[in-house]
Amino acid sequence: MKRISLKHSVLQGNQKIAEQNRQIFNHYSITSINFMSSPGAGKTTFLESLLLNMNAPEKIGVIEGDIATTLDAERIAACGARVVQINTHGACHLNADMISKVLHHFNLSQLDYLFIENVGNLVCPIEFDLGESLRVTILSTTEGTDKVAKYPAAFQCSDAIILNKMDLLPYLNFDLNHFYSSVKNFNPYASIFEVSACKREGIAQWTKWLQTKRREKEQKD
Amino acid sequence: MHEISLMYSILTIVKGSAKENQMTRISKIKLVVGTGLFIMPDSLLFAFHQLKDELFDRDAVLELEERAGRDFYIDFIEGE
Numbered sequence: 001m002k003r004i005s006l007k008h009s010v011l012q013g014n015q016k017i018a019e020q021n022r023q024i025f026n027h028y029s030i031t032s033i034n035f036m037s038s039p040g041a042g043k044t045t046f047l048e049s050l051l052l053n054m055n056a057p058e059k060i061g062v063i064e065g066d067i068a069t070t071l072d073a074e075r076i077a078a079c080g081a082r083v084v085q086i087n088t089h090g091a092c093h094l095n096a097d098m099i100s101k102v103l104h105h106f107n108l109s110q111l112d113y114l115f116i117e118n119v120g121n122l123v124c125p126i127e128f129d130l131g132e133s134l135r136v137t138i139l140s141t142t143e144g145t146d147k148v149a150k151y152p153a154a155f156q157c158s159d160a161i162i163l164n165k166m167d168l169l170p171y172l173n174f175d176l177n178h179f180y181s182s183v184k185n186f187n188p189y190a191s192i193f194e195v196s197a198c199k200r201e202g203i204a205q206w207t208k209w210l211q212t213k214r215r216e217k218e219q220k221d
Numbered sequence: 222m223h224e225i226s227l228m229y230s231i232l233t234i235v236k237g238s239a240k241e242n243q244m245t246r247i248s249k250i251k252l253v254v255g256t257g258l259f260i261m262p263d264s265l266l267f268a269f270h271q272l273k274d275e276l277f278d279r280d281a282v283l284e285l286e287e288r289a290g291r292d293f294y295i296d297f298i299e300g301e
Contacts, residue, residue: 124223
């Protein structure tokens with residue numbers, strides 16, 4: 001009987017591929033965003049509104065992560081962006097290797113942005129770095145303010161938090177002040193945006209933030 | 222249920238290490254899991270028993286040590 005000391009990080013394999021993805025994105029000056037939310041928070045509708053609000057959709061690539069179907073990819077393709085659907089066949093999150101394997105579907109030298117819509121889940125995607133430049137979590141008003149405290153990791157690791165379905169606010173018992181104080185408690189650095197994706201409200205402000213982030217990174221590099 | 226994919230990664234690392242160290246039987250894996258990761262120990266154990274193959278003893282043990290924080294690593298393996 002022998003004991004081998006390993007002290008080996010379980011996620012090291014994913015992290016290694018994520019760093020390779022990051023190098024590829026940096027090489028082509030692509031700003032990549034990992035969008036996370038629970039199912040039904042409005043990730044795809046938000047991306048549709050975003051694509052319709054941004055000039056030059058040919059400079060935007062989208063990766064759609066879903067357990068099954070190509071429904072979201074079809075919606076995104078209708079907006080004019082190049083889209084690749086990843087079906088995880090049961091897995092509840094995307095990982096770096098899945099991203100790496102679909103990058104050849106894009107003309108990377110043509111892209112400014114790569115939007116990655118993760119599988120709808122506020123827990124599992126958090127631990128899997130995809131190589132993204134920015135992480136964004138979307139919460140919708142119909143989910144309630146308590147989700148911030150119940151799923152803190154998603155909000156802690158985000159550069160921006162989007163509160164979607166603001167058009168429904170008058171009909172819901174959603175305490176905006178509590179939401180803001182809750183988010184600030186877990187992540188004082190995240191930018192917060194109020195959006196109604198289906199009404200295309202608040203999108204321009206978020207797009208401006210994204211473009212500023214891209215410029216900041218370009219100047220830093 | 223990302224515990225299944227996590228266990229797949231764990232077993233891949235363990236098998237690689239067993240080969241490097243000329244081990245043909247694994248009887249124990251000791252894991253350190255940070256509570257901040259919200260990983261379910263019972264699901265990890267379930268995944269271990271579902272995914273372990275002939276390299277592992279029939280009664281091989283997965284020992285989990287939960288700690289505050291976000292550590293997640295294989296501490297050691299035992300076997301022959």
